[in-house]
Amino acid sequence: MVDPSTYYLNACGLVCALGDSHAQVKARLFAGDSGVAMTDAWSAARALPLGRVLTALPSVAHLPPPQRSRNNALALAALAQIRPALDAAIARHGADRVGVVVGTSTSGIAETERAVRQQIERGELPADFHYCQQEMGSPAAMLAAELGVLGPAYVHSSACSSSAKAMASAARLIKMGLCDAVLTGGVDSLCAFTVAGFGALESVSAAPCNPMSAHRNGINIGEGAALFLMSREPAAVALRGWGESSDGHHISAPDPAGVGARLAMTQALARAGVAPAQIDYINMHGTATVQNDAMESRVVAELFGATVPVSSTKPFTGHTLGAAAAIEAALCWLAMQDDNPDGKLPPHLWDGAADAALPALNLVPRGAALGRPLRWALSNSFAFGGSNAVLLLGRTT
Numbered sequence: 001m002v003d004p005s006t007y008y009l010n011a012c013g014l015v016c017a018l019g020d021s022h023a024q025v026k027a028r029l030f031a032g033d034s035g036v037a038m039t040d041a042w043s044a045a046r047a048l049p050l051g052r053v054l055t056a057l058p059s060v061a062h063l064p065p066p067q068r069s070r071n072n073a074l075a076l077a078a079l080a081q082i083r084p085a086l087d088a089a090i091a092r093h094g095a096d097r098v099g100v101v102v103g104t105s106t107s108g109i110a111e112t113e114r115a116v117r118q119q120i121e122r123g124e125l126p127a128d129f130h131y132c133q134q135e136m137g138s139p140a141a142m143l144a145a146e147l148g149v150l151g152p153a154y155v156h157s158s159a160c161s162s163s164a165k166a167m168a169s170a171a172r173l174i175k176m177g178l179c180d181a182v183l184t185g186g187v188d189s190l191c192a193f194t195v196a197g198f199g200a201l202e203s204v205s206a207a208p209c210n211p212m213s214a215h216r217n218g219i220n221i222g223e224g225a226a227l228f229l230m231s232r233e234p235a236a237v238a239l240r241g242w243g244e245s246s247d248g249h250h251i252s253a254p255d256p257a258g259v260g261a262r263l264a265m266t267q268a269l270a271r272a273g274v275a276p277a278q279i280d281y282i283n284m285h286g287t288a289t290v291q292n293d294a295m296e297s298r299v300v301a302e303l304f305g306a307t308v309p310v311s312s313t314k315p316f317t318g319h320t321l322g323a324a325a326a327i328e329a330a331l332c333w334l335a336m337q338d339d340n341p342d343g344k345l346p347p348h349l350w351d352g353a354a355d356a357a358l359p360a361l362n363l364v365p366r367g368a369a370l371g372r373p374l375r376w377a378l379s380n381s382f383a384f385g386g387s388n389a390v391l392l393l394g395r396t397t
Helices: 020-030 070-093 110-124 140-147 158-177 192-200 259-272 290-304 321-335
Strands: 007-015 035-039 048-050 098-103 154-157 183-186 224-231 237-246 281-283 310-311 376-382 386-395
Touching: 007 020, 007 070, 007 140, 007 158, 007 321, 035 140, 070 098, 070 140, 070 224, 098 140, 098 158, 098 321, 098 386, 140 154, 140 183, 140 310, 154 158, 154 281, 154 321, 158 237, 158 321, 158 376, 158 386, 183 321, 224 321, 237 259, 237 281, 259 376, 259 386, 281 321, 290 376, 321 376, 321 386
Parallel strands: 098 154, 098 183, 281 310, 281 376
Antiparallel strands: 007 224, 007 237, 035 048, 183 224, 237 386, 376 386
């Protein structure tokens, strides 16, 4: 019998700095092979380590001008990997019973940047530029049109929690009976705006990010997309719980006490009916900023103790902002599949210099495995403005 409180993740499309296929991403992830590399493509003043997608992306020439952007090309690349499953779901349920809910924070801002540069240099905007390319709702509208679905289609844009909130919203659409299946996840593309913005906040590291280290000094920004087909049709992995909260503490700094982060984690556990001791692995938000890592490590230690394996996967992909939660959920989803019977875990890449001011956590070393399938994985996402969202994925077989 299908559990009505279970929202199965039937298929996953993923493209990020680690690659554009399940096999490639898993191989590099478990080998500890980072996809972050130095480039000055989005920062003329200095080279920075960024998580770029280097694989060829689908053409957007067939899209209407308002939807032609690299951001939407990334979304199409993830969609292509699971298109047959989506088409089958649409045929089974009907176009009006399938929705689209995704997260983004950049949308097509990069296209606006290029247009403004041309206007400065040549005195006119490019003929193919359209202001709507940068609208936050563009990815959902594009994906809905591409699939021909007629259900709810919208975007969450709450910085780094965007795609976690999108996935929670997708589950609610199914729970309320408004949809039988939802395409959900997130997408974000690199652009000078975010690189410069985080640089102005002195949050960008000039070296590979170093989460939980005494030497941590900021993030590496990345790009990518992860999309899931969510439904009540059984699959190996499901979204079993989620939690959402707001700190109301500061526009960019987390609440040092972590009250909102703790609330989001405990909500996710309660919704799934899972005790902290049952969690096998935690994918930490782990930005490698001084304040975030301090807050998160303390809350994790208080709730789960020092033995649960934890890691931040941002050194592999860069911080993909609006897509981060979905990409990190996808990495957990990959680790929970049947082809990982030993429960290999995403390692924690850092310099090994523990910060004495932080609680000691069980940071996953390269090659670590549970010795059994990974059953419960918690993934944290904490955003500017105090927007916290936590996803709890569970194996169902």
